Amino acid sequence: MRGTPATSEHIALKPSEELAPSDKAPSIEVEQQYAKNSLQWRTMQRAFAILPPLILGMILLLAWYASAVYGHVSSVILPAPADVFSSLVDGIQSGLYWNNTLITIQESLLGFLLALAIALPIGYGIAKSRFLANLLQPYLAAGQAVPAIVVSRFLFIWLGSGVLPVIVICMLVVIFPLIVNTLFGVQSIDHELLDAARLEGATGLSLLFYIEFPLALPAILAAVRSGLTLSITGAIVGEFFCNPDKGLGALVQIASSQYNMPFLFATILILALLAAIYYSATRLLVKVAKAIY
Numbered sequence: 001m002r003g004t005p006a007t008s009e010h011i012a013l014k015p016s017e018e019l020a021p022s023d024k025a026p027s028i029e030v031e032q033q034y035a036k037n038s039l040q041w042r043t044m045q046r047a048f049a050i051l052p053p054l055i056l057g058m059i060l061l062l063a064w065y066a067s068a069v070y071g072h073v074s075s076v077i078l079p080a081p082a083d084v085f086s087s088l089v090d091g092i093q094s095g096l097y098w099n100n101t102l103i104t105i106q107e108s109l110l111g112f113l114l115a116l117a118i119a120l121p122i123g124y125g126i127a128k129s130r131f132l133a134n135l136l137q138p139y140l141a142a143g144q145a146v147p148a149i150v151v152s153r154f155l156f157i158w159l160g161s162g163v164l165p166v167i168v169i170c171m172l173v174v175i176f177p178l179i180v181n182t183l184f185g186v187q188s189i190d191h192e193l194l195d196a197a198r199l200e201g202a203t204g205l206s207l208l209f210y211i212e213f214p215l216a217l218p219a220i221l222a223a224v225r226s227g228l229t230l231s232i233t234g235a236i237v238g239e240f241f242c243n244p245d246k247g248l249g250a251l252v253q254i255a256s257s258q259y260n261m262p263f264l265f266a267t268i269l270i271l272a273l274l275a276a277i278y279y280s281a282t283r284l285l286v287k288v289a290k291a292i293y
Contacts, residue, residue: 038178079261088266096251097130097270103247107163107238108231111170115227119175120220126210135142144176148234152241159242166238166247173234174227179281183220186212225282229275236271249273 001241061081068080069072075083091097126133148169155165197211239249248271255264
């Protein structure tokens with residue numbers, strides 16, 4: 001005997017047969033497990049980002065300690081880590097490093113901001129105007145070829161000693177990569193996208209601030225990350241010749257003239273720490289810019 005054909009009435013679930021809340025619980029558990037796994041994965045990524053440099057630093061520190069203590073290397077060439085740490089603590093407690101670090105920070109940041117204020121309009125102008133490109137690019141290339149040490153000699157004669165010539169040297173060291181990256185960022189914008197924005201009514205400043213600047217921002221931020229760290233180099237070079245009594249550059253010269261290697265190494269550690277802080281600040285700036293744009 002053949003079975004009765006199944007109809008929609010037979011297939012449909014009765015109200016009492018609908019999924020109970022307990023039947024939906026596995027999906028919630030899956031979502032919770034997925035979130036837990038995602039958190040664990042992010043934690044592992046952070047650990048993998050932090051552990052390699054820490055391990056490398058420990059290896060270098062152990063190699064340094066072994067070379068200085070057991071390698072029979074003269075302390076005039078390579079001081080022991082304990083001596084460097086003692087000199088570092090003494091400099092921090094006396095306020096020597098704090099006062100001179102603030103001076104170097106002031107010079108480097110002002111020089112960087114001055115370079116940024118000049119480089120952005122110049123880079124944009126060169127990208128938009130063939131006349132400006134032909135006019136300025138040869139001089140920019142020639143200026144980049146002249147070492148900052150040579151320029152610092154002229155600035156010392158023209159501006160004397162003090163903070164001002166150091167700021168100018170920082171600006172000159174940083175400005176070229178900022179101009180080049182701004183130029184690259186603006187030139188890499190898709191022209192069809194710009195034409196579509198113009199058809200929508202974007203012109204002048206609205207086109208610049210809402211279309212061109214956000215699209216060129218990744219290239220500009222790349223230059224900011226390298227330029228801000230490079231400004232420390234400009235400050236140190238400037239302090240060598242134009243401000244020999246203040247700043248971390250002055251401490252480097254004092255330590256070198258006295259052959260005080262623990263003091264010199266401790267000052268270099270301060271410079272390295274300052275560069276790391278600058279680089280971390282630029283990473284935060286990149287995240288903020290991505291969140292805004």
